[in-house]
Amino acid sequence: MRTRVKFFLGLLCLASTYALAAGGALQAPARIEAGNPFSIATTGSGKAVLYIVGPQQVLRREIQLGDNVSFEHGDLHNAGLYLVVLAGSGANETAQLEVTADHQAAKLSFLANPSRAPVDQRDGISGVVYVFDTFHNLILQPTPVEFRISGAAGTETRNQSTRNGVAWVRMNSAPQSGAAQFIAAAGSVTEKRVIQQVPGDPCHLRMTAQSSGPHIILQTEPVRDCSGNAVPDGTVVTFTETYNGKQSTVDVPLKRDVAKTELPAHEGAVISVATGVVMGNEIRLGEK
Amino acid sequence: MYRLIQATCLRTLLLLMSSVLFALPIPGSEQPTVRVEPTNSVGPRMLEQQTESAVVRDYLLAWQTMGKAFEENRADLLAAYFVGVARGKLVDTVEEQKKVGMSTRYRDLSHDLKLVFYSPEGLSVQLVDRVEYEVQVLDHGDVKATQRIRCRYVAVLTPTEVRWEVRLFQAEPE
Numbered sequence: 001m002r003t004r005v006k007f008f009l010g011l012l013c014l015a016s017t018y019a020l021a022a023g024g025a026l027q028a029p030a031r032i033e034a035g036n037p038f039s040i041a042t043t044g045s046g047k048a049v050l051y052i053v054g055p056q057q058v059l060r061r062e063i064q065l066g067d068n069v070s071f072e073h074g075d076l077h078n079a080g081l082y083l084v085v086l087a088g089s090g091a092n093e094t095a096q097l098e099v100t101a102d103h104q105a106a107k108l109s110f111l112a113n114p115s116r117a118p119v120d121q122r123d124g125i126s127g128v129v130y131v132f133d134t135f136h137n138l139i140l141q142p143t144p145v146e147f148r149i150s151g152a153a154g155t156e157t158r159n160q161s162t163r164n165g166v167a168w169v170r171m172n173s174a175p176q177s178g179a180a181q182f183i184a185a186a187g188s189v190t191e192k193r194v195i196q197q198v199p200g201d202p203c204h205l206r207m208t209a210q211s212s213g214p215h216i217i218l219q220t221e222p223v224r225d226c227s228g229n230a231v232p233d234g235t236v237v238t239f240t241e242t243y244n245g246k247q248s249t250v251d252v253p254l255k256r257d258v259a260k261t262e263l264p265a266h267e268g269a270v271i272s273v274a275t276g277v278v279m280g281n282e283i284r285l286g287e288k
Numbered sequence: 289m290y291r292l293i294q295a296t297c298l299r300t301l302l303l304l305m306s307s308v309l310f311a312l313p314i315p316g317s318e319q320p321t322v323r324v325e326p327t328n329s330v331g332p333r334m335l336e337q338q339t340e341s342a343v344v345r346d347y348l349l350a351w352q353t354m355g356k357a358f359e360e361n362r363a364d365l366l367a368a369y370f371v372g373v374a375r376g377k378l379v380d381t382v383e384e385q386k387k388v389g390m391s392t393r394y395r396d397l398s399h400d401l402k403l404v405f406y407s408p409e410g411l412s413v414q415l416v417d418r419v420e421y422e423v424q425v426l427d428h429g430d431v432k433a434t435q436r437i438r439c440r441y442v443a444v445l446t447p448t449e450v451r452w453e454v455r456l457f458q459a460e461p462e
Contacts, residue, residue, distance in 0.1 A: 057384070111407065
């Protein structure tokens with residue numbers, strides 16, 4: 001009994017993979033994998049032309065009816081839906097042929113953004129991957145993709161599956177600055193991008209003052225972001241002196257992590273320091 | 289007052305368009321029916337109504353351009369709305385048609401569109417199109433076959449200076 005069921009199921013499968021055109025002169029497979037060899041059987045006699053037509057590819061073959069028309073590896077390599085037409089000797093027949101992408105990933109189109117990301121930012125880095133087969137057909141079946149960021153702070157991995165050929169991820173940037181490798185992998189194919197993780201905004205700001213005759217020398221402590229990374233040299237620090245209702249400011253770029261300047265030493269003046277959105281400490285001159 | 293009423297009506301209309309299926313007329317003598325399904329979520333980035341409209345408009349114009357290119361065997365027409373892999377494959381098809389003396393007429397009859405993915409950096413939009421079209425195969429000017437086909441197209445569009453262009457264009461049966 002089981003053998004009979006298997007036999008009928010086998011027949012059903014065979015029937016489903018072959019589309020029989022009306023009249024039976026054209027027997028084309030309903031589905032093939034891109035680039036794979038296949039054949040189309042014809043019956044009858046006389047000359048005819050066989051067309052395989054789709055926006056992605058066209059093939060035209062002059063044939064002898066009754067022959068098996070063979071297509072070699074790579075002949076029909078673009079995924080899509082094709083119309084098969086057999087024309088000649090008074091009868092035209094048609095069938096549809098689906099060409100699917102190879103299930104094996106061969107190429108990845110990987111977009112990583114941004115190329116420079118501030119450190120320690122939640123979902124600060126995004127990656128998008130389109131998965132293709134060897135003929136650059138989008139693989140529409142769900143395909144597992146691994147996203148990995150490796151840097152001085154360690155490795156973070158996320159696994160996603162493609163939907164309609166695309167997978168995407170958002171990942172956190174590391175707390176430490178430096179270059180990180182952002183890798184996308186599907187099967188044995190990997191694509192790598194380098195993300196430069198740069199220090200974030202300054203987190204704390206503190207200055208000290210030292211008297212020098214009629215002037216006062218002001219110097220910040222090394223300026224760092226909230227993860228302890230040195231803020232890049234060139235970041236501007238503003239010193240403001242308020243005295244007798246007047247205000248004077250000096251903008252100083254960081255040099256070797258610190259900003260240093262001189263201001264007139266007026267007794268009772270208030271000096272403040274700031275950079276970006278961070279306010280530092282205040283110093284009142286004349287107060288010991 | 290009249291302008292205020294007009295603006296309110298327009299806003300209501302836009303709201304309705306974003307929440308229900310709607311049909312878009314596109315230029316041409318025989319216009320396909322176009323339905324755009326509402327996009328509740330397109331992944332990592334919010335899709336503005338204006339962007340959605342531009343993507344749909346350019347995708348439909350890409351179909352018209354493709355039809356003309358295949359009928360007239362003019363690969364140069366494809367450059368306006370196709371780019372990258374999609375353009376490469378379509379250009380190859382046109383060149384092959386020209387070589388063997390064929391041409392094809394594609395007439396899109398209906399599109400049922402849904403935008404399914406908008407990449408985080410805004411550089412690609414993916415849409416799924418349940419399309420019905422008629423294809424006519426001609427060999428040295430003689431019509432060899434005409435058939436209606438229903439299938440599902442997956443397309444990826446990327447922005448260029450002036451429009452969205454089709455970068456990936458692939459069909460599968462419904």
